[in-house]
Amino acid sequence: MDQRSSASSTVRCRSGSVQSRHPEHRLTEALDRDQATPLYVQVAALLRREILAHHYGDGGALPSEAHLQRRFGISRVTTRQALQLLADDGLVQKRQGKGTYVSSDHVRHALGKARGFYDELVCQGVTPQTELLFWGPSSEAHEEGLGTRLERLYRLDGAPIALVQAWLPDEALLLGRESAEQMTIYGLVEEGLKRRIVSAESSIGAKVPDLTSAGHLGLEGNGGFVLTLSRRSHDALGALCERALFLVRPERYEFVLRSEGRAPGTNMRIRHA
Helix, strand or coil: CCHHHHHCCEEECCCCCEEECCCCCCCCCCCCCCCCCCHHHHHHHHHHHHHHCCCCCCCCECCCHHHHHHHHCCCHHHHHHHHHHHHHCCCEEEECCCEEEECCCCEEEECCCCCCHHHHHHHCCCCCEEEEEEEEECCCCCCCCCCEEEEEEEEECCEEEEEEEEEECHHHHHHCHHHHHHCCHHHHHHHHCCCCEEEEEEEEEEECCCHHHHHHCCCCCCCCCEEEEEEEEEECCCCEEEEEEEEECHHHEEEECCCCCCCCCCCCCCCCC
């Protein structure tokens, strides 16, 4: 597309925002430059909606940064912030020298946010099916009043992808099995028990699941490993209000942690004894 045709593909609205007439941008909306929400967050939300509507296909390329700058009337910095927000949520992947592409059906779980497992899937446009396998008092020794046990199976497209075993406060048992079936783990804590989660510690590992867990995950006889995510969540007072262990099949799942900058004192040379 030459510069003239590119310029004719946009129209400036009375508010000063830009809308596209290009047929691939049927969901384009004007940016609200008067609201408190940063422009890059608004742009990311619009692109997210288009990605989830499959406008770019599975693994397809997003428009170039220059195209997005013209489309929304924003700076290069704002464009890159919007794309990075999508990348942080696992919706897109940046390829050096090639551009930004929609992530494939491989789920990329961002570890930098205290977000629930279910929400992490939904954030990427995936709606898992869930089955509550157990809800009741814990039969094993528990810590700091976490006497309610939950076990839930997650499926994608009918196939098992993850099994979670979670321990919640004693009083969570009073919420009942129906609530446990309808609410996420964090929902039970925050909405059900009115305890706001402000931080979470997570650790990643791998293990061979026991026979019962392997059966739930469809791994009978495979003898394979599963990814593990161990999580401990705390409320505003610093009290432990949830502990969970996720067993995840690795074929369609990976954990991602994004770091900013180098740590102080990084060595440039190897020290030989």
